[in-house]
Amino acid sequence: MEISLTNSMTRKKERFVPIDPQNVRMYVCGPTVYDRAHLGNARPAIVFDVLFRLLRHVYGPDHVTYVRNFTDVDDKINARAEASGRSIGEITEETTRWYLEDMGAVGVMEPTQMPRATQYIPQMVAMIEDLITKGNAYEAEGHVLFSVGSYKDYGRLSGRSVDDMIAGARVEVAPYKRDPMDFVLWKPSSRDLPGWDSPWGRGRPGWHIECSAMSYELLGETFDIHGGGNDLLFPHHENEIAQSCCAHPKGGFAKVWMHNEMLQVEGKKMSKSLGNFFTVRDLLDGHDGLPGVPGEVIRFVMLSTHYRKPMDWTAEKAREAEATLRKWRAMVDGTPEAQVPDQVLAALAEDLNTAGAIAELHKLASAGEVSALKAGAGLLGLLSDEMGGWDVVSVDLSGLTERLADARIKAMESKDFSEVDRMKSALIAAGVEVRMSKAGVELVPGTGFDAGKLEGLA
Known part of the structure; x- marks a missing residue:
């Protein structure tokens, strides 16, 4: 079976040829766990779940590795902890569980691995040290920043020039930056914030370095597919590419980039x-x-x-x-x-x-x-036993369908629709959707269907 995928990097639909058919590797950016997942968060989870299922079907379940991370160190989490008076650990544990429960409810299989950012701090520190040594990053006032000017292909994924990006992005203005586009790899932490010891003092990682470090540790310097919503294309994925390709210049990072629309x-x-x-x-x-x-x-x-x-x-x-x-x-x-x-x-x-x-x-x-x-x-993850249960209807509505159809015919002759209206009202109150057309009458039980409310029509 030949698979074709649209590659955001080349802006073309291409034949998918895995680096190693025995080990097809995919990384998808996961949630920042500080609250319930909103409906938009479910779209990439479902989209890449179907791709995971397709790859498993074509290459075999044991030959596909799917990594989706949890960002469990972030300023949004810190703000939620301060506002609620709860600990950061409590919040991230609870919201991670919520996410898995909610995604499971919409049929999303758990990926092969689900790393948490806080489990990979040493690997992030090591990657940042390497980028400094190579001249791609610099320390300034307790921060470490990636030098965007050191990577000549910056902007290739989004197709924008650096000048366009500065004009169109919320670029943090800071006196310690050498260039407005430089982005944070490490930042200092006060005592009330999560922090880890590093060569640059106690601090925590920036957002972008997390995925680069985790994908390298779990999938290697080159892997097959990197996915996410197109809201991540810039700056997150652009920054991932820059730091990963500078840290591992012999690797290609991701061969195929896929982005779902909003x-x-x-x-x-x-x-x-x-x-x-x-x-x-x-x-x-x-x-x-x-x-x-x-x-x-x-x-x-x-x-x-x-x-x-x-x-x-x-x-x-x-x-x-x-x-x-x-x-x-x-x-x-x-x-x-x-x-x-x-x-x-x-x-x-x-x-x-x-x-x-x-x-x-x-x-x-x-x-x-x-x-x-x-x-x-x-x-597609549909009609499985695991997804069932909600569709059980405890009453046969065929008799009511015939009665309503007959009442409708009589009403059209007599112009008295009181019986039709009475039946429709009772059906709707019981959670039944009533559909009438030239083709006839159709009764569809809804999710709030209550057979007990139909006793008056029996």
Whole structure:
């Protein structure tokens, strides 16, 4: 099976050829653990989970190493600790657990390794020392900074000149910087902040050095794929490349760079000021009087848009996804899994086209090929036993569907719709979505479905 992926570095779709087919290696930037993961955080986790599944399918589960880190030393964490009066360790332990629970709920497999930044401080210090020795970094007032001017290819990933980057970025102005674009590798820590001993005094690492040190330790100086959201492309990934390539000039760091586009909610950027900001847990449990959304539904909606296109989360998409999954689960119930269908595999192998793969699943469902449907969906992390349970309906709605259809026909003749309205109101109150069209009547149980509320219609 030949896989093609769009490489952000070359801006081209390229045939993926692993450095070592026996050891395919991928690194994805993980969360900074200071709060619940918001919906946008789930997109890269789900996207690269599907890529992980595809690579395992093609090269074998034992031949793929996937590393996704946790940033557990950061100024946001420090600020949360100060504001809450809780210890930093307490906060990072709790939020790391939250992240894993919430990502598990949307079907994300745990990566091969999940290093925490605080576990790799000595490796970061060693890399910084090496960069100073090579002339790529310098110490100033207790800080160590990377000299951007020492790396001639800086800006290659983002395609921007240094002047453009200065104009478009929030560059920290500091008197100890030799150049405005130089970035922090190490900074001093006061007694009330986390800190480690170093040749430059007690301090803590800058953000960018973490991923360079951890990827080198776990995957080597050259590995196959580096991924993340496109909000990380500059400056984070640009800085990773600079420091890694200077520290290990004989290596190539990452061969393929992949970036997913951002997420919107109902056509607008997700933000607290617009009132459309919510966490994955908000969606799962329900929020603002809305019922919860099953994790499998969240995953389906996310995968219905290609990773390189902006993804718009809408309530209507969630409703449609739920109806589809309920129908498919009813079809495949008790069906043994077959081989993954070629057409589903081909769609995923073509630049991880999850939307195309779901279109193929619709075709398989229409054709009644239930074993192939189950196997193809399984490769996307859908219709598995682990993701099930939410779709169980304890009552057969076919009788009510017929009654409502009959009542509708009579109402159209008599122009008296009171009985139709009564039935619709009772169904909606019980958590049933009522769909009426020229084709007929369809009743779809929602996530808050309560069969007990239908007793008056029985």
